[in-house]
Amino acid sequence: MTDFVLVAGAWLGAWAWDEVAAELRGAGHDVHALTLSGLAEKRAAQPSGPQAHVRDIVEEVERLGLRDVVLVGHSYAGIPVGQAAERIRDRLRRVVFVDANVPVDGESFLSGWPSEEVRRSIAEHNGFWPPLTPEEYAGQGLTDGQIARIVGSTPHPGATLTEPAVLERPLDDLPVRYVKCLLDGDEPMPAVAALLKSDRWELVEMATGHWPMFSQPRELARVLQASVAGL
Numbered sequence: 330m331t332d333f334v335l336v337a338g339a340w341l342g343a344w345a346w347d348e349v350a351a352e353l354r355g356a357g358h359d360v361h362a363l364t365l366s367g368l369a370e371k372r373a374a375q376p377s378g379p380q381a382h383v384r385d386i387v388e389e390v391e392r393l394g395l396r397d398v399v400l401v402g403h404s405y406a407g408i409p410v411g412q413a414a415e416r417i418r419d420r421l422r423r424v425v426f427v428d429a430n431v432p433v434d435g436e437s438f439l440s441g442w443p444s445e446e447v448r449r450s451i452a453e454h455n456g457f458w459p460p461l462t463p464e465e466y467a468g469q470g471l472t473d474g475q476i477a478r479i480v481g482s483t484p485h486p487g488a489t490l491t492e493p494a495v496l497e498r499p500l501d502d503l504p505v506r507y508v509k510c511l512l513d514g515d516e517p518m519p520a521v522a523a524l525l526k527s528d529r530w531e532l533v534e535m536a537t538g539h540w541p542m543f544s545q546p547r548e549l550a551r552v553l554q555a556s557v558a559g560l
Contacts, residue, residue, distance in 0.1 A: 331422065331557045332395045335362045336386060337542070338404025338429070339490075340460045340482040342369020345403075349542050352550030363389050365409070367486035379492050382409035387416050396420050399556060403427040404539065405490070408438050411500055423556050424503055427549070428510040428539050431520050432494035439490050441520070451487035458485040469538025470512055470545070479540065501527035506556045508549075512538035 333353055337345040343362035350360040365385050366376040376382060386409055390398060398421050402410025407429025414424045430438055439447060451458050466476045501524050509517055511534055517525060524530050533552055535541055541549040 330357050330359060331399055332359045332361065332393075332397065333399045333401060333553060334386070334390060334395065335360065335401045336365065336403065336406040336410055337362075338402075338406050339458065339485040340368070340479065341403075342371070342483065344369060345482075345540075345542050348546035349550045349553070352547055353553065356550070356554060358554070361389065361393060361395070365406070365489075367489070368483045372483055376486050376489055380412070380495065382406075382489050383412045383416070386410060386413035390417050390420055397422045399423050399425060399553065401425045401427060401553060402429050403542065404429055405438055405485070408432045408494060409489075412494055412496060414503055415496055415498055415500070418503060421503070423506060425506045425508065425553060425556050426521075427508045427541065428513055429507075430518070431500065431524060432496055433520050434496040435493050437491050437493050440493075441518075447490070451490070454484060454487075456487045458487050458490060460484070466540075468512060469540060471538060471540060471543060475540070475543040478543070500524055502529060505530045506552075507532050508541070508552055509534050510537050510539050510541055511535065 335346045342364035346362040350362055353360045364371045365382045366374050400410055400414055400421055407426045411432040414421060447458060460480050460482055463476050463480055507521060507525060507530060509532060525532055537545045
């Protein structure tokens with residue numbers, strides 16, 4: 330039995346992991362799906378100050394007294410998960426990044442890619458990044474119903490997308506499994522590719538899109554379980 334802590338990406342809350350969590354619990358694991366401040370049922374609890382989402386993760390693991398944790402971050406959540414992992418590395422068994430961004434010291438989620446449109450959208454929506462339009466989820470292996478669920482989720486607090494990451498130690502010495510979803514591009518982003526040169530980082534590919542917790546929840550649960558054994 331392993332404790333999995335699951336953190337979904339932009340716009341999403343703990344609810345996004347429901348199907349994956351059911352698979353993991355059915356296999357005998359404990360699952361703690363976490364909603365970050367400002368999202369889903371925590372929308373009223375707006376992120377307070379820098380590093381708010383990092384604190385959300387660290388404080389939840391410490392509050393539950395978890396050890397030997399598999400910490401999972403999807404998409405945007407890779408940024409706070411990677412920083413949290415550095416702070417609680419003595420409690421970790423492994424980190425799993427699911428088609429995720431990874432933190433780079435001094436850079437934000439929006440650094441390193443053309444983000445002018447996102448920044449403009451945040452400014453136009455009172456500091457929040459609204460979910461994409463249904464058309465922008467095409468080609469990701471999602472059904473119309475799954476797309477509707479994501480589109481209907483919470484606007485994402487913009488400050489968490491623009492604040493710089495803070496890392497005191499490199500991530501390449503953490504035990505990591507990186508899951509690349511091939512419908513969202515064949516190659517990992519440059520920051521990930523550099524970290525994958527470490528012998529402590531492992532690449533796994535899935536033939537699905539950027540939201541595998543919806544498109545292939547059973548297969549994703551298998552990938553997460555395999556990370557426990559280091560397979």
